[in-house]
Amino acid sequence: xxxxxxxMAAIAIVLGAVLGFAAIKFRVxxxxxxxxxxxxxxxxxxxxxxxxxxxxxxxAIAAGEADINRCPPGGExxxxxxADLLGVxxxxxxxxxxxxKPRSVAFIDESTCIGCTLCIQACPxxxxxxxxxxxxxxxxAECTGCELCVAPCPVDxxxxxxxxxxxxxxxxxxxxxxxxxxxxxxxxxxxxxxxAQ
Amino acid sequence: xxTLYKFHGGIHPPGNKAQSTQLAIAHAPLPSKxxxxxxxxxxxxxxxxxxxGDHVLKGQLIGMPDGFISSAVHAPxxxxxxxxxxxxxxxxxxxxxxxxxxxxxxxEEWIERKPVDYREHSPADLQQLxxxxxxxxxxxxxxxxxxxxxxxxxxxxTLILNGAECEPYITCDDMLMRERAAEIxxxxxxxxxxxDAGEVLIGIEDNKPxxxxxxxxxxxxxxxxxxxxxxxxxxxxxxxQLIRTLTGLEVPSGKLPxxxxxxxxxxxxxxxxxxxxxxxEPLLSRIVTVTGNxxxxxxYETLIGTPVDELVALSEALPDTNGYIMGGPMMGMPLHAMNxxxxxxxxxxxxxxxxxxxxxxxxxxxxxxxxxxxxxxxCAEVCPADxxxxxxxxxxxxxxxxxxxxxxxxxxxxxxxxxYVCPSHIPLVQYYRFAKSEIHAREREKQAADSARERHEFHxxxxxxxxxxxxxxxxxxxxxxxxxxxxxEHSDD
Numbered sequence: 001x002x003x004x005x006x007x008m009a010a011i012a013i014v015l016g017a018v019l020g021f022a023a024i025k026f027r028v029x030x031x032x033x034x035x036x037x038x039x040x041x042x043x044x045x046x047x048x049x050x051x052x053x054x055x056x057x058x059x060a061i062a063a064g065e066a067d068i069n070r071c072p073p074g075g076e077x078x079x080x081x082x083a084d085l086l087g088v089x090x091x092x093x094x095x096x097x098x099x100x101k102p103r104s105v106a107f108i109d110e111s112t113c114i115g116c117t118l119c120i121q122a123c124p125x126x127x128x129x130x131x132x133x134x135x136x137x138x139x140x141a142e143c144t145g146c147e148l149c150v151a152p153c154p155v156d157x158x159x160x161x162x163x164x165x166x167x168x169x170x171x172x173x174x175x176x177x178x179x180x181x182x183x184x185x186x187x188x189x190x191x192x193x194x195x196a197q
Numbered sequence: 198x199x200t201l202y203k204f205h206g207g208i209h210p211p212g213n214k215a216q217s218t219q220l221a222i223a224h225a226p227l228p229s230k231x232x233x234x235x236x237x238x239x240x241x242x243x244x245x246x247x248x249x250g251d252h253v254l255k256g257q258l259i260g261m262p263d264g265f266i267s268s269a270v271h272a273p274x275x276x277x278x279x280x281x282x283x284x285x286x287x288x289x290x291x292x293x294x295x296x297x298x299x300x301x302x303x304x305e306e307w308i309e310r311k312p313v314d315y316r317e318h319s320p321a322d323l324q325q326l327x328x329x330x331x332x333x334x335x336x337x338x339x340x341x342x343x344x345x346x347x348x349x350x351x352x353x354x355t356l357i358l359n360g361a362e363c364e365p366y367i368t369c370d371d372m373l374m375r376e377r378a379a380e381i382x383x384x385x386x387x388x389x390x391x392x393d394a395g396e397v398l399i400g401i402e403d404n405k406p407x408x409x410x411x412x413x414x415x416x417x418x419x420x421x422x423x424x425x426x427x428x429x430x431x432x433x434x435x436x437x438q439l440i441r442t443l444t445g446l447e448v449p450s451g452k453l454p455x456x457x458x459x460x461x462x463x464x465x466x467x468x469x470x471x472x473x474x475x476x477x478e479p480l481l482s483r484i485v486t487v488t489g490n491x492x493x494x495x496x497y498e499t500l501i502g503t504p505v506d507e508l509v510a511l512s513e514a515l516p517d518t519n520g521y522i523m524g525g526p527m528m529g530m531p532l533h534a535m536n537x538x539x540x541x542x543x544x545x546x547x548x549x550x551x552x553x554x555x556x557x558x559x560x561x562x563x564x565x566x567x568x569x570x571x572x573x574x575x576c577a578e579v580c581p582a583d584x585x586x587x588x589x590x591x592x593x594x595x596x597x598x599x600x601x602x603x604x605x606x607x608x609x610x611x612x613x614x615x616x617y618v619c620p621s622h623i624p625l626v627q628y629y630r631f632a633k634s635e636i637h638a639r640e641r642e643k644q645a646a647d648s649a650r651e652r653h654e655f656h657x658x659x660x661x662x663x664x665x666x667x668x669x670x671x672x673x674x675x676x677x678x679x680x681x682x683x684x685x686e687h688s689d690d
Contacts, residue, residue, distance in 0.1 A: 042642075043649035053653065125652040126659075144649045167236065169641075170290040172634040175627035180566035 033062045040081045044073040045124035046146035048098055053124065061086070069093055072100045073145070104160040105143040106150065110135050112157035119149035119158060199425055202445040204438045206579040207430040208614045210365050210527070212404055217368045217486050217494035222376055224498045225485075225511060231273055231299040231502030232545040233259065234286045238333040239340045240266030242295065251278045254308040256479050259297055262328055268341040269331040272299055273481040273500035275306040287505075287523050287544045289530055296545070299502065310477035320346065320391040323474065330473035331480045331548075336434075336463035337524060339549040342470065345460060346391045354458040355444060356394040358385050358467055360401040360408065361427060361434030364525030367552040369484040370464050372496045374401070374408035377468060378415035382422065384467030387474055392460055397422045398443050399464070402429040431527065432612040436461045438581050450608050465551075485546060487512040489522070489554035502545045505532060505553055509542075514555045522554040526561065527613040529554065568621040576615035576625060582608045586615040590625050593632035598639070601632050609633075 037058035044054070049070035051057040060066035061082070068082040069091040076092070083090045093099060108119075108128075115133040120126075127143045130136030150158050163169070236242040243260030247253060253272040260270030272278075276299050283293035315323055324343040333339045336359060358381070362370040374381060385397050399416070401409050403426050416422040427433060427442050437448045439461065446457050454461055462470075465483065472478045481501060485508065488494035492513035499508055505521060521542055522529040529552070532542045546553075554560075576586035584605055592601035609629050616625045 038650070041646075043646040043653065045649065045653045054650070124656055125649050126656050127652070142648070142652060144645075165290070165292065167288055167290060167292055167294050169638075170288075170292060171638050172289070172627070172630040174631055175624055177564075177624050177627075178566040180568050 031059070031062055034058045036085060037061050037082065040074070040078060040085065041071060042073045042078065042144075044144040044146045046073060046144070046148060048072050067091060070097050072098045073103075075100045102162050104145045104162045105140050106138045106145070106147070107159050107161045108136055108138055109157040109159070110137065112155050114155055116154060118152040118154065122148045122152045124148060199423070199443075200445070201425070201427060201442055204433075204441040204581055205583040206581045206614060207433065207438075208579050208617055209429075210431055210617065212429070213366045213488070214368050214371065214404065217366070217488040217496060218371060218407075220493075220495055222372050222484055222496045222498055223511075225500070225503060225508055227274060227301050227303060227305075228500070228503045228507045229301075230279070230504075231276075231301065231500060232284050232296045232504065233270060233273065233299060233502040234284075234545060234547060235260045235270055235295045235297070236286075237270065237339060237501070237547040237549065238268040238331075239338060240264060240268070240344075243267060243270045245281055245295070245297065247272075247278050247281075247297065249278055249281055252276070252302075253278060253299065254306050256308045256310070256481060258329070258479075262341075266341055266344055267328075268333050268343075269329050269479065270297075271331055271479040271481055273502050274299070274301045275304050276301040285541050285544050287530055287532065287540050287547060287550065289540065291540050312477045313474055315387045315390055315474050320393070323387070323391055327470060327473055329479075330469075332466065332469050332473050333480070333548050334463055335465035335469065335483055335548060335551065336436075337528070337549055337551055339547070342462070342466055345462070346388070348392060348455050348460070351455045352458060353392040353394040353455065353460050354396070355460075356385065356389050356392055356397045357440060357443060357459060357461040358397065358399040358464050359434060359436065359439055359461055360399055360405075360412070360464040361439055362405070363402060363429065363431045363434035364527050364552075365431075366488050366554050367486050367525050368488070369486045369496055369551050371405045371408050372486075373465055373468060373484050374405070375411050378408075378411040380471045381412070381464050381468045382415045382419060383475065384469070384471030385422070385462075386419070387470050388462055388467060394460065395421060399424045400427050400434075400439050400443050401425070402427055402433060404429045431614065432581050432610065435581065435610050435612060437610070450605055480548060483546075483548060483550070485550055486552040487555075488552065490515045490518045490557040490560055491555045499546050501548060504543050504545055505550075506542045508546060509553055509555055512555075515557065517557045517559065518555045519558065520556050522552075522556055522561075523550050524552055526554060527617070528611065531556070564622050564624070567623045570621055570623060573620060575618045575620065579614040579618050581612060581614060582610055584609060586625055586629075589632070590623065590628050593628040596632075596635070598632055598636050602636060606632055606636075 038055055041054040041058060049057045051060055057066060061068060069079050071078055080090055113135050115130060115135060117132050119136060120128045120130060124146060125142055125144055127139045128136050129139060147160060235245060241264030244263040246261045247259045253259060255272060255275045257272045258269055259272050262269050278297055279300050280298045284296040286294045324346050328343040332342045334342060360370055360374055389397055399412055401424060409424055409426055412424045416424060425443055432438055433442060440454055440459050441447055444459060448454050448457060469480045482498055484496050485499045486496050487509055495512055509521060521532040523532055524530055532540050532544060570587055570590060572587055574587060580586055588604050589601055589606055606629060611626050611629060613626050619625060
């Protein structure tokens with residue numbers, strides 16, 4: 001009886017020590033769920049979700065404080081991916097969030113710019129080059145299209161330009177072709193075009 | 198007799214090659230104007246180095262290679278640059294791209310040509326010469342040849358010259374081999390020198406006996422060259438399939454032929470390598486087969502930039518022609534009459550354009566409406582890449598791109614054999630192209646997001662650092678002020 005108790009106690013102490021050691025040795029920094037949510041978010045850093053960037057929004061989702069349908073740049077596909085990851089139901093956009101817009105980049109009208117640097121301070125990804133009293137310009141390749149630079153500009157010289165389709169970013173479309181439909185009593189006949197979703 | 202190997206699948210569509218091989222290669226006359234696109238090759242667009250109004254000589258550089266994978270673009274004849282703007286090109290999107298319009302002066306005045314003896318130069322120098330001569334793969338992919346010659350530490354055992362020309366209607370390589378076999382073989386010797394390769398195998402399908410005879414005669418004095426007659430099967434001329442047929446080796450998924458000690462060039466590419474090095478002539482023209490619904494099907498030596506409709510006019514298209522195909526009927530790109538979506542008939546001939554087929558409903562009847570997939574797996578039987586096209590179709594149409602990728606979507610060479618045999622007439626290749634381009638777009642977006650995340654994190658770090666520096670400066674100033682105050686107090690005592 002006593003020996004059994006001692007054996008069990010010894011095992012408990014050893015395993016407890018192993019677990020305690022593992023908890024310190026293999027400690028994961030940060031919240032892995034936050035990183036996985038952050039990986040889905042489009043990194044526009046636009047703040048349209050009501051949080052000051054994608055990471056804070058991801059943290060809020062992970063903590064269960066924010067809904068998954070608050071990111072317009074991520075689009076419906078983003079909501080679907082978040083729903084998949086978190087095992088919750090898909091939720092359409094609604095309420096106070098903006099509707100998704102086509103992707104665009106900021107454009108500075110360089111003849112109007114007075115070089116006040118307010119937009120440079122507002123840009124979350126440092127995609128505006130310029131200095132005080134010097135003309136500013138957007139580094140288009142790095143611009144996420146967050147629109148945060150538009151409001152601070154005192155002379156309204158920043159506009160958003162939609163990214164146009166060109167040879168490099170063009171994509172093959174979902175195939176559109178006629179499909180045959182078969183109705184009762186009729187043989188093969190041409191039907192309507194297969195809808196592109 | 199060399200042992201030949203079989204690859205999986207393949208089909209036997211009617212060849213339709215006899216029409217355009219009756220007469221010798223003709224020279225297409227100088228067109229009224231030439232539109233030379235700056236993006237004719239795989240990789241980055243060349244940078245224009247001429248201005249509107251400039252007078253250029255034949256062979257003068259007008260587009261400088263820009264980026265690692267890029268190639269030069271030259272003026273195909275002497276004349277005046279009348280515009281540099283966005284014009285319609287042969288691209289499935291039908292979107293315009295940067296082109297230079299050249300009005301020929303008719304004098305065909307050359308720049309100074311500098312022939313080189315390749316044996317006196319290092320392979321690296323020759324690669325640079327080929328890059329500046331705008332030599333790209335003329336089989337259809339237009340991949341810059343100098344990149345394919347940069348092999349690093351790999352040892353190339355076999356150099357393969359691709360003269361298979363498996364796609365129906367196309368005969369430009371056939372005619373080139375018949376008429377200019379010696380030049381092709383000289384070019385192959387140069388390629389072999391640059392690759393430090395051992396044997397050279399020239400693969401030609403058995404439906405081109407004249408080309409085989411001509412090439413055999415041309416290699417008579419060459420050491421370690423062999424012309425190999427291979428059975429005509431589509432797509433036996435695709436690089437990976439040809440390598441398999443000739444050597445029995447299979448290029449592993451996601452690897453390059455150089456990884457297994459083989460490199461493959463089209464015969465026309467070898468010819469232009471010869472012209473570029475031995476004559477100092479950049480790539481200004483190519484042989485284009487004009488065939489299909491025309492009165493006289495023929496191969497033309499055509500200047501790059503010639504409008505396709507002017508070229509077809511030489512062969513007199515029949516009245517019921519309703520569009521052209523650039524390339525072959527299996528993998529080519531349809532060019533439509535004006536105002537229809539997609540690329541138009543007046544686009545210029547580019548380096549990749551091996552064939553123009555005048556199409557009509559008689560030759561290419563519109564496909565019947567598609568029926569549902571019945572999973573007969575006939576597509577899997579003919580797939581030369583040994584894939585499961587019916588599964589790929591299923592995943593692509595359901596937009597399950599991850600699964601399509603797991604089923605080796607990117608090993609698909611888009612040869613169209615699956616669509617050809619599909620009893621339900623499903624345009625399978627269109628689905629694969631759609632899936633591939635969606636996956637590429639997603640990868641691009643992911644990269645952009647990752648870069649934005651990094652920049653945002655640095656932005657936050659920078660603001661934090663600036664705040665800290667400011668606080669430190671303030672603290673230092675306060676300390677200095679305190680110190681000054683205390684010394685004043687001390688001196689007061």
